[in-house]
Amino acid sequence: MTQHSAPTSTAPAKRMLSEQVHAHLRDAIMRGDHAPGAALKPQDLAKEQGVSLAVVREALVRLVGEGFADRLANRGFAVPAYSDxxxxxxxxxxxxxxxxxxxxxxxxxxxxxxxxxxxxxxxxxxxxxxxxxxxxxxxxxxxxxxxxxxxxxxxxxxxxxxxxxxxxxxxxxxxxxxxxxxxxxxxxxxxxxxxxxxxxxxxxxxxxxxxxxxxxxxxxxxxxx
Structure with missing residues (x-):
């Protein structure tokens, strides 16, 4: 039983971090902090938020699903453009x-x-x-x-x-x-x-x-x- 306790205890914390990063990025995009068409670089965002790349990527994927970001082939993520x-x-x-x-x-x-x-x-x-x-x-x-x-x-x-x-x-x-x-x-x-x-x-x-x-x-x- 002890072997499986670590993943169980860390999963909720990761979900909470992902929720916080998602909310922060969503608000920032809506405020215009990231201009239309601007790159959303996971490495930079992870450093800025003090979280792991995995947490940032999870938040970005969710934003893509909601229409607040684009996932670009081999180029990472970006804010959608006006001309989209x-x-x-x-x-x-x-x-x-x-x-x-x-x-x-x-x-x-x-x-x-x-x-x-x-x-x-x-x-x-x-x-x-x-x-x-x-x-x-x-x-x-x-x-x-x-x-x-x-x-x-x-x-x-x-x-x-x-x-x-x-x-x-x-x-x-x-x-x-x-x-x-x-x-x-x-x-x-x-x-x-x-x-x-x-x-x-x-x-x-x-x-x-x-x-x-x-x-x-x-x-x-x-x-x-």
């Missing part, structure tokens, strides 16, 4: 799926759904978009309020499989939103969200779907201007 085709593919997928879910929500949502949409929009409008301590990209609190608003709009559809698809696409497009907003600071997202709430609560499925499709198109277009 994936952003347009994700935008196309979202424009295909999310307006359909919104139509379903408008048709199926009950009064409780309406109340949640109104509350989520209120929270979004009252949350500061930027805070000094988080740099020039939008705040983590606003990011979460934004996610909750968009997901709440779609939750009236009542289809958990489709909502899980939304969750995956939302995570995959996080960098798109941050970079697009940063490159297009004069875009009136407040008005776009107001129109979304208004059309959804008015039970105007056509307008709601159209406004959402435009909203998603503008986000992706912000990386190609």
């Amino acid at each position: 085709r994936r952003w347009q593919e994700i935008a196309e997928a979202r424009r295909t799926v999310e307006p359909l879910l919104l139509r379903m929500s408008v048709e199926r949502g009950d009064v409780d759904w309406e109340a949640r949409v109104r509350a989520a929009h209120h929270r979004l409008t009252r949350t500061p978009v930027y805070v000094p301590e988080e740099g020039e990209y939008y705040s983590s609190a606003w990011s979460e309020a934004h996610r909750v608003f968009h997901r709440t709009l779609l939750e009236g559809c009542g289809n958990q499989v489709l909502l899980e698809t939304f969750d995956r696409m939302w995570t995959a497009s996080e960098l798109t939103r941050r970079w697009s907003t940063h490159r297009n600071p004069h875009r009136d997202g407040v008005e776009e969200h107001r129109r979304l709430e208004e059309a959804a609560l008015a039970r105007d499925a056509d307008t709601a779907a159209e406004v959402l499709a435009q909203h998603l198109t503008l986000t992706a277009a912000g990386l190609t201007d």
Whole structure:
């Protein structure tokens, strides 16, 4: 029994370190500490974080799966570039799926759904978009309020499989939103969200779907201007 105690006791510690490094790198990429297209060198990151190469590589592989890093053949890892085709593919997928879910929500949502949409929009409008301590990209609190608003709009559809698809696409497009907003600071997202709430609560499925499709198109277009 004594022989097997060491691996068992070290595994949780390694997982915890990997979680910490993953969270640190994810936040750093979202803050813009690592520019689009910049190399993410495991050796340098391991030295910076004071952890092993294995821990850093595990964290980087997870970031690749989430869309926050690319794994390059024989070249290690890098932050995705503005020109990465994936952003347009994700935008196309979202424009295909999310307006359909919104139509379903408008048709199926009950009064409780309406109340949640109104509350989520209120929270979004009252949350500061930027805070000094988080740099020039939008705040983590606003990011979460934004996610909750968009997901709440779609939750009236009542289809958990489709909502899980939304969750995956939302995570995959996080960098798109941050970079697009940063490159297009004069875009009136407040008005776009107001129109979304208004059309959804008015039970105007056509307008709601159209406004959402435009909203998603503008986000992706912000990386190609």
